[in-house]
Amino acid sequence: MSTNMLIEAVDVHRSFGTTPALTGASVAVAAGEVVAVMGPSGSGKSTLLHCLAGIYLPDSGEVRFDGSRVDGLNDTARTRLRRTAFGFVFQFGQLVPELTVADNVALPLLLGKVRRKEAYARAEEWLDRLGLSGLGGRRTGELSGGQAQRVAIARALVTRPRVLFADEPTGSLDSLTGEQVMDELMNVVRAEGTAVVLVTHDARVASYADREIMVRDGKALTVGAVGR
Amino acid sequence: MSVPLTLLGLLDRAPSHGYDLKRHYDTLFGNDKPLSFGQVYASLGRLTRDGLIESRAEPGDGPDRKSYAITDAGHGQVAEWLGEPVEPAPHLQTVLFVKVVLALLLDRDAAGYLDLQRRTHLARMRELTEIKRTGGPAELLLADYGLFHLEADLRWIDLTTARLGTLAETVRIAETGKNA
Ligand SMILES: Nc1ncnc2c1ncn2[C@@H]1O[C@H](COP(=O)(O)OP(=O)(O)OP(=O)(O)O)[C@@H](O)[C@H]1O
Numbered sequence: 001m002s003t004n005m006l007i008e009a010v011d012v013h014r015s016f017g018t019t020p021a022l023t024g025a026s027v028a029v030a031a032g033e034v035v036a037v038m039g040p041s042g043s044g045k046s047t048l049l050h051c052l053a054g055i056y057l058p059d060s061g062e063v064r065f066d067g068s069r070v071d072g073l074n075d076t077a078r079t080r081l082r083r084t085a086f087g088f089v090f091q092f093g094q095l096v097p098e099l100t101v102a103d104n105v106a107l108p109l110l111l112g113k114v115r116r117k118e119a120y121a122r123a124e125e126w127l128d129r130l131g132l133s134g135l136g137g138r139r140t141g142e143l144s145g146g147q148a149q150r151v152a153i154a155r156a157l158v159t160r161p162r163v164l165f166a167d168e169p170t171g172s173l174d175s176l177t178g179e180q181v182m183d184e185l186m187n188v189v190r191a192e193g194t195a196v197v198l199v200t201h202d203a204r205v206a207s208y209a210d211r212e213i214m215v216r217d218g219k220a221l222t223v224g225a226v227g228r
Numbered sequence: 229m230s231v232p233l234t235l236l237g238l239l240d241r242a243p244s245h246g247y248d249l250k251r252h253y254d255t256l257f258g259n260d261k262p263l264s265f266g267q268v269y270a271s272l273g274r275l276t277r278d279g280l281i282e283s284r285a286e287p288g289d290g291p292d293r294k295s296y297a298i299t300d301a302g303h304g305q306v307a308e309w310l311g312e313p314v315e316p317a318p319h320l321q322t323v324l325f326v327k328v329v330l331a332l333l334l335d336r337d338a339a340g341y342l343d344l345q346r347r348t349h350l351a352r353m354r355e356l357t358e359i360k361r362t363g364g365p366a367e368l369l370l371a372d373y374g375l376f377h378l379e380a381d382l383r384w385i386d387l388t389t390a391r392l393g394t395l396a397e398t399v400r401i402a403e404t405g406k407n408a
């Protein structure tokens with residue numbers, strides 16, 4: 001067993017009713033490593049991401065983060081872990097439309113009991129880093145797709161998580177906008193040393209990663225160079 | 229690619245000496261295959277003969293004392309060339325394609341081959357993405373061009389991988405003339 005891995009799944013099985021989604025998936029991601037998860041539709045990529053992030057519990061197998069079992073933790077402990085150590089970006093629908101951009105980015109900090117002033121100051125900082133200066137007061141419904149994904153990235157990283165889980169983060173963007181969002185995302189995660197689990201169908205997006213993992217029929221096939 | 233027409237295109241921007249022209253070409257289009265001086269001067273000779281460029285001797289000595297400038301005819305030629313679409317070459321007979329068909333015919337491990345090819349393609353795409361991050365504008369455009377073409381290959385590889393079961397069956401039936 002590799003010991004220097006930040007997050008890993010070992011022989012994870014997970015079914016939904018009678019549908020097997022994962023049938024013995026093993027993956028390991030080192031600290032600061034960016035890994036693309038690819039594979040056909042329905043192969044189990046999102047399920048794998050949810051298991052790694054402690055959102056779904058595996059039926060069998062183990063999930064470890066920073067050397068400790070995640071699958072043994074109770075709901076409260078897993079929720080806490082997700083809030084403090086993990087960040088999430090999805091294809092759409094993750095921002096709260098009634099709130100402003102700054103509210104959305106500050107939200108994870110406020111939930112984590114950071115003082116209001118401090119939370120908004122940090123949110124502002126992250127908006128600047130992602131090229132969104134001056135947009136803090138907008139409602140998220142008034143943003144372009146690319147801007148909305150940048151806000152989602154700022155929100156995911158504002159707590160400075162160890163791992164960012166991204167499921168098709170550029171899936172609803174055109175090529176050029178997707179590329180710009182990936183450039184920004186890579187800049188910040190490299191600067192922060194955040195590990196990234198990046199689910200994508202798009203090989204050009206996957207080519208930003210250090211290596212790729214192929215998921216086929218619920219099994220993960222690790223390929224490419226390990227480490228950086 | 230047509231070297232003379234490309235050189236003509238570069239001369240449409242500004243007159244140039246043969247040596248500078250070669251350097252300019254190599255920077256933008258040479259990639260890992262720079263032009264030889266022989267090619268450059270042969271092309272310039274042809275363009276001069278066709279009346280598309282003119283040379284002017286400059287004072288001094290050395291072999292590169294000639295400056296080349298485009299003529300009106302040359303200017304027209306560039307405009308015409310840039311307005312024409314290129315042949316949409318479908319690249320159907322690539323080694324990649326031939327290997328997959330042969331693997332299927334010979335009942336070899338086509339899936340294994342496709343997986344390996346997929347990894348190799350992605351590794352190259354990672355390199356090109358890195359070149360985009362660090363390189364200049366011409367490298368960026370060239371890397372994009374490579375990335376989109378490799379991506380097209382990859383999509384074909386993925387689709388073929390997904391179809392392998394049916395394809396193998398079809399090939400077997402075609403070969404033996406009967407259902408297995
Ligand atoms: N919440 C759920 N309830 C029931 N079945 C599910 C659920 N989530 C996933 N599945 C099933 O599990 C299998 C794997 O799904 P998953 O979403 O992990 O695939 P995926 O690789 O992410 O696909 P896509 O590329 O289309 O997003 C599929 O057969 C899917 O129908």
Ligand SMILES: [Mg+2]
Binds near residue numbers: 045046047167
């Ligand atoms: Mg999915």
